[in-house]
Amino acid sequence: MKLLTFEDKGILKLGIQTEKGIVDVAATAEKLSVDADTDIMNVIAGGAEATSKLHDLVQKAVADEKVTYVDYESLEWGPCVTKPHKIICVGLNYRKHADETNAPYPEFPILFNKFDNTLTGHKKEIAVPKTTEKLDYEVELGIVIGKKAKYVSEEDALDYVFGYCAANDLSARDLQMRTPQWMLGKIGDDFSPVGPYLVTADEVGNPNDLQLKTIVNGEVRQDSNTSDMIFNCKEIVSYISQYLTLEPGDIILTGTPEGVVLGLPEDKQVYIQPGDVITCEIEKLGSITNYFVEEK
Numbered sequence: 001m002k003l004l005t006f007e008d009k010g011i012l013k014l015g016i017q018t019e020k021g022i023v024d025v026a027a028t029a030e031k032l033s034v035d036a037d038t039d040i041m042n043v044i045a046g047g048a049e050a051t052s053k054l055h056d057l058v059q060k061a062v063a064d065e066k067v068t069y070v071d072y073e074s075l076e077w078g079p080c081v082t083k084p085h086k087i088i089c090v091g092l093n094y095r096k097h098a099d100e101t102n103a104p105y106p107e108f109p110i111l112f113n114k115f116d117n118t119l120t121g122h123k124k125e126i127a128v129p130k131t132t133e134k135l136d137y138e139v140e141l142g143i144v145i146g147k148k149a150k151y152v153s154e155e156d157a158l159d160y161v162f163g164y165c166a167a168n169d170l171s172a173r174d175l176q177m178r179t180p181q182w183m184l185g186k187i188g189d190d191f192s193p194v195g196p197y198l199v200t201a202d203e204v205g206n207p208n209d210l211q212l213k214t215i216v217n218g219e220v221r222q223d224s225n226t227s228d229m230i231f232n233c234k235e236i237v238s239y240i241s242q243y244l245t246l247e248p249g250d251i252i253l254t255g256t257p258e259g260v261v262l263g264l265p266e267d268k269q270v271y272i273q274p275g276d277v278i279t280c281e282i283e284k285l286g287s288i289t290n291y292f293v294e295e296k
């Protein structure tokens with residue numbers, strides 16, 4: 001199932017992408033006079049039972065010709081996960097990206113965090129902050145946790161995953177490198193576009209065999225596969241769960257492959273400018289595009 005959120009009169013509503021279009025869950029449930037969970041965070045916490053109910057709702061609405069669709073082109077997209085307790089990121093997790101930045105392969109996953117002020121959606125404008133000269137893109141596979149996870153084994157780790165999404169871990173390199181802790185360069189407003197869809201794990205299959213790309217103003221800059229990860233998805237989930245409790249809705253950004261601006265020779269480094277259009281695309285998960293503008 002491909003879940004999404006969209007804005008309607010200041011509220012983030014739940015949508016489902018079907019072959020025929022995007023279903024407005026709340027409006028459709030109302031037409032059928034049934035209750036439905038219309039908050040993406042509740043659906044994530046509800047797991048397979050919640051998605052199965054949504055599936056039945058859509059089937060019934062299609063059969064009764066009572067589906068309300070919303071228009072893809074005019075949709076005001078929200079982030080596909082709206083209120084995670086945690087956003088945990090893995091740094092230097094692709095072999096060729098570590099190579100391009102002349103960094104040794106880490107012995108343990110390098111973890112840092114972002115906050116929910118960084119979340120934004122497909123087609124949103126993102127202001128390039130005045131405080132950075134070096135804003136960079138990073139396409140990443142996002143893991144969205146579905147069940148409380150503590151001390152889970154690698155073997156069982158993916159059973160705790162609700163689904164996956166495409167993300168751009170925007171990174172202000174000058175701020176990231178100012179001190180040994182990277183956080184300052186990672187926490188700007190709207191620095192984590194996620195979506196357009198949260199795709200349930202059953203539709204994705206193996207998360208470590210997905211092509212992922214970044215396209216800047218029509219030019220492909222990153223083009224790799226999640227199989228190049230140093231620590232794969234099950235290792236990451238298991239590892240983090242040894243140290244804290246992962247909860248439904250928590251997002252893990254799993255690192256970026258080669259092709260970022262930072263990895264280019266210094267005379268070829270052109271960082272993100274107002275006017276740039278950047279798309280991050282992951283096989284089976286879709287493409288998220290954002291428009292970069294000057295900060296007012």
Ligand code: MG
Binds near residue numbers: 090091138169256
């Ligand atoms: Mg990253």
